[in-house]
Amino acid sequence: MNFSYHQLFDFTKGVFEKMGLPDDEARQAADILMRAELRNISTHGLMRLPEYVRLWETKRITVTPDFRIVHETPSTALVDGGKGFGLVTAPKAMRLAIEKAKTAGTAWVAVRNSYHFGIAGYYSMMALEEDMIGFATTNANPLVAPTFGKEGMLGTNPIAVAVPAGEEPPFVADFATAPVSRGKLDVLAAKDEKAPMGVVQDYKGSITDDPAVLQKGGALRTLGGNPETGGHKGFCLTALVDIFSAVLSGANFGPTVVPTLSYVEDKTGAEDNGIGHFFGAMRIDAFRPASEFKKDMDRWIRAFRNAGVIEGKERVIIPGDPERESEQIKMKEGITLSEKSFEGIKKVSEKLAVPLPFDE
Amino acid sequence: MNFSYHQLFDFTKGVFEKMGLPDDEARQAADILMRAELRNISTHGLMRLPEYVRLWETKRITVTPDFRIVHETPSTALVDGGKGFGLVTAPKAMRLAIEKAKTAGTAWVAVRNSYHFGIAGYYSMMALEEDMIGFATTNANPLVAPTFGKEGMLGTNPIAVAVPAGEEPPFVADFATAPVSRGKLDVLAAKDEKAPMGVVQDYKGSITDDPAVLQKGGALRTLGGNPETGGHKGFCLTALVDIFSAVLSGANFGPTVVPTLSYVEDKTGAEDNGIGHFFGAMRIDAFRPASEFKKDMDRWIRAFRNAGVIEGKERVIIPGDPERESEQIKMKEGITLSEKSFEGIKKVSEKLAVPLPFDE
Numbered sequence: 001m002n003f004s005y006h007q008l009f010d011f012t013k014g015v016f017e018k019m020g021l022p023d024d025e026a027r028q029a030a031d032i033l034m035r036a037e038l039r040n041i042s043t044h045g046l047m048r049l050p051e052y053v054r055l056w057e058t059k060r061i062t063v064t065p066d067f068r069i070v071h072e073t074p075s076t077a078l079v080d081g082g083k084g085f086g087l088v089t090a091p092k093a094m095r096l097a098i099e100k101a102k103t104a105g106t107a108w109v110a111v112r113n114s115y116h117f118g119i120a121g122y123y124s125m126m127a128l129e130e131d132m133i134g135f136a137t138t139n140a141n142p143l144v145a146p147t148f149g150k151e152g153m154l155g156t157n158p159i160a161v162a163v164p165a166g167e168e169p170p171f172v173a174d175f176a177t178a179p180v181s182r183g184k185l186d187v188l189a190a191k192d193e194k195a196p197m198g199v200v201q202d203y204k205g206s207i208t209d210d211p212a213v214l215q216k217g218g219a220l221r222t223l224g225g226n227p228e229t230g231g232h233k234g235f236c237l238t239a240l241v242d243i244f245s246a247v248l249s250g251a252n253f254g255p256t257v258v259p260t261l262s263y264v265e266d267k268t269g270a271e272d273n274g275i276g277h278f279f280g281a282m283r284i285d286a287f288r289p290a291s292e293f294k295k296d297m298d299r300w301i302r303a304f305r306n307a308g309v310i311e312g313k314e315r316v317i318i319p320g321d322p323e324r325e326s327e328q329i330k331m332k333e334g335i336t337l338s339e340k341s342f343e344g345i346k347k348v349s350e351k352l353a354v355p356l357p358f359d360e
Numbered sequence: 361m362n363f364s365y366h367q368l369f370d371f372t373k374g375v376f377e378k379m380g381l382p383d384d385e386a387r388q389a390a391d392i393l394m395r396a397e398l399r400n401i402s403t404h405g406l407m408r409l410p411e412y413v414r415l416w417e418t419k420r421i422t423v424t425p426d427f428r429i430v431h432e433t434p435s436t437a438l439v440d441g442g443k444g445f446g447l448v449t450a451p452k453a454m455r456l457a458i459e460k461a462k463t464a465g466t467a468w469v470a471v472r473n474s475y476h477f478g479i480a481g482y483y484s485m486m487a488l489e490e491d492m493i494g495f496a497t498t499n500a501n502p503l504v505a506p507t508f509g510k511e512g513m514l515g516t517n518p519i520a521v522a523v524p525a526g527e528e529p530p531f532v533a534d535f536a537t538a539p540v541s542r543g544k545l546d547v548l549a550a551k552d553e554k555a556p557m558g559v560v561q562d563y564k565g566s567i568t569d570d571p572a573v574l575q576k577g578g579a580l581r582t583l584g585g586n587p588e589t590g591g592h593k594g595f596c597l598t599a600l601v602d603i604f605s606a607v608l609s610g611a612n613f614g615p616t617v618v619p620t621l622s623y624v625e626d627k628t629g630a631e632d633n634g635i636g637h638f639f640g641a642m643r644i645d646a647f648r649p650a651s652e653f654k655k656d657m658d659r660w661i662r663a664f665r666n667a668g669v670i671e672g673k674e675r676v677i678i679p680g681d682p683e684r685e686s687e688q689i690k691m692k693e694g695i696t697l698s699e700k701s702f703e704g705i706k707k708v709s710e711k712l713a714v715p716l717p718f719d720e
Contacts, residue, residue: 076646
């Protein structure tokens with residue numbers, strides 16, 4: 001099923017408006033989800049709409065949150081998202097970081113009482129037009145087992161960093177710190193394919209290739225796998241994202257995150273302060289003249305793009321290149337939704353009486 | 361060969377004094393190397409002394425550098441280390457970050473024209489006594505191949521983050537972003553053992569278990585290994601450390617680092633602006649009251665330390681715990697040097713006429 005960007009954008013904006021978001025916020029939320037679709041990160045695109053609607057229906061998310069700066073210094077702020085959509089709270093928080101960085105040189109904003117914010121890369125890229133490096137992380141449903149641990153206690157906790165370049169397009173790293181995302185596992189399961197060995201473990205902690213293992217009490221493993229191949233470093237990384245996003249903000253951390261997934265049992269008994277995000281913006285010229293830096297980033301990017309490759313591979317891929325190329329293609333040729341995504345938005349359409357703006 | 365902390369400290373300080381460092385700087389440099397020994401990271405301890413002496417002998421490093429703040433804003437500084445020892449430049453730069461964070465809330469210092477700075481963890485931990493989160497990274501000799509790449513183009517680029525806790529000891533993550541360090545490979549090779557499959561590749565880019573492969577034109581792979589198991593995320597991580605440490609500072613980045621290892625060929629033809637570091641300090645109370653945060657960090661640490669484990673494992677290890685325990689033991693029971701470390705310091709002792717302060 002292939003649709004134009006504008007068809008899907010209008011539908012998505014309509015859904016958020018129907019839930020009660022004002023025009024500008026609905027536009028912002030739709031823009032973030034559509035950017036995921038364009039960038040071929042469909043696990044964070046329209047596939048998420050039913051989950052957002054469910055959180056709104058069950059009143060875990062409000063459309064009239066009290067976005068509040070709890071505390072601030074010249075280079076920091078703590079924001080309480082007031083249990084609004086992450087897609088509304090997060091862009092405001094990132095903009096706050098950018099504004100503060102204009103004066104202080106760099107700035108960091110921790111957010112609590114928020115929810116799933118879509119692709120982390122969106123926020124990091126907001127900094128690019130200001131000649132800043134942008135930084136975004138979040139914690140999430142506990143699905144990743146710490147090294148030696150039996151149960152999922154950490155989210156797939158993504159890190160996104162966007163770095164401006166000169167003539168070259170920017171360097172945009174945006175990656176879940178777990179070896180694969182839960183979305184990817186769902187895709188493998190739907191295709192009846194196996195998971196790569198070493199990325200998931202069953203409910204006893206034994207390594208398995210069953211991609212549906214999260215629904216059976218299993219867990220994702222950390223990046224790097226076993227300690228011999230560096231899995232304890234992956235644990236450090238995912239843990240740090242949890243600490244910066246959730247402990248520094250006072251959101252629910254690690255195993256105390258109140259799950260938003262139907263198959264993750266709520267064993268927390270904890271007060272729900274939502275999940276947490278952490279945003280940063282660093283003015284390039286707070287360190288070096290931006291023109292010098294950008295020339296060096298161009299050199300960096302070209303050195304890696306033109307590097308010698310192993311047999312059978314075309315080139316070293318610069319982070320952000322595939323996603324940017326995908327955006328250009330899908331903007332022209334349209335967006336193909338998976339059956340699962342389509343089924344999801346069809347149900348949302350019926351539930352909220354927002355017409356699917358296209359023939360089935 | 362077992363020696364007391366103080367014997368080795370005095371010898372090491374003596375070596376730096378003999379090269380011409382003033383008393384306080386020699387003490388500082390010795391403290392960093394000895395901390396690595398105490399923390400059982402002997403690959404960054406006295407084993408490095410011969411390399412430091414060689415860089416000083418060949419005049420790549422000077423003992424009278426011009427440590428210069430090139431540019432600054434309220435929350436940033438760019439430092440030119442003037443080609444001094446990393447062990448002298450780095451602590452000054454980290455202290456600058458801490459001082460700036462006192463006013464601005466957070467602060468970041470990029471450093472160029474520096475050299476190997478020992479364990480990154482040392483600098484991150486300097487922030488702890490100020491109730492700050494400390495952050496330290498550096499780039500290094502190009503030994504890590506990017507995903508699909510054939511040659512080593514990035515350093516093992518460590519990340520260290522130290523986070524204060526309350527009743528619990530601090531969380532201290534300090535890890536090379538490559539799956540294993542070159543030091544560990546050397547140890548495996550010396551013992552005639554194999555490297556774990558997937559962490560190194562030979563000169564053609566084929567996976568091998570030969571731990572001596574770096575000396576034969578091979579390379580380390582990124583954390584996560586193949587793309588199916590997340591190796592491209594490891595590439596992002598190691599690349600980001602290179603960009604923050606070296607491009608933001610104007611040091612030599614990635615493949616343009618002028619090697620300090622005898623077996624890495626200098627193919628750069630580049631001007632030598634040394635390697636780069638990146639330091640950060642974040643005041644906890646720039647976000648939340650430190651007492652609240654510390655209580656939550658205690659909860660975080662206990663949740664993970666007491667988590668259910670897979671069969672045969674004792675507990676989930678909190679980053680920093682093993683190193684802290686090692687410090688306590690070695691301070692009491694002494695430090696056992698490997699044959700390689702001892703041979704190294706013996707040669708240094710003879711060359712610089714600094715007596716080994718113990719019977720052989």
